[in-house]
Amino acid sequence: MKLQPxxxxxxxxxxxxxxxxTAVMVAVFGLLAAFGLVRFQYTIPLGAVCGAAIAILxxxxxxxxxQEAARADEKNAHYKVKLSYNIRLMVQAGxxxxxxxxxxxQVVAAVLPLLFPRVVIxxxxxxxxxxxxxxxxxxxxxx
Numbered sequence: 001m002k003l004q005p006x007x008x009x010x011x012x013x014x015x016x017x018x019x020x021x022t023a024v025m026v027a028v029f030g031l032l033a034a035f036g037l038v039r040f041q042y043t044i045p046l047g048a049v050c051g052a053a054i055a056i057l058x059x060x061x062x063x064x065x066x067q068e069a070a071r072a073d074e075k076n077a078h079y080k081v082k083l084s085y086n087i088r089l090m091v092q093a094g095x096x097x098x099x100x101x102x103x104x105x106q107v108v109a110a111v112l113p114l115l116f117p118r119v120v121i122x123x124x125x126x127x128x129x130x131x132x133x134x135x136x137x138x139x140x141x142x143x
Contacts, residue, residue, distance in 0.1 A: 007063040017120030047110030
């Protein structure tokens with residue numbers, strides 16, 4: 001199944017935002033390491049990149065599921081969305097367990113990117129609300 005243009009645009013937006021948030025997070029870890037608060041090792045960027053990939057993949061599957069559900073009848077659409085949600089949630093939980101159990105991942109750096117798509121959505125909504133509140137409606141012509 002191919003993503004519709006609007007879904008592809010939103011997925012790109014989320015992917016770029018998640019990548020930026022991930023880079024900022026790794027930079028913060030670097031800053032903390034400079035002050036001696038954490039030990040910066042390969043586990044931080046490795047966990048961050050893998051966590052970001054899981055988050056972006058999760059959003060891509062969500063986009064595909066919503067597209068598919070829009071074509072189905074109401075009962076099947078509800079079932080597909082619910083099943084997709086449960087599977088995506090289990091994948092994220094599985095990633096958290098893997099990040100905790102394997103020493104090649106720094107747990108916080110691996111799990112935090114799972115929240116970044118939501119952060120990007122909140123920031124986007126806040127910016128759009130700010131733009132909308134700053135605009136004045138066009139003048140109306142009175143006769």
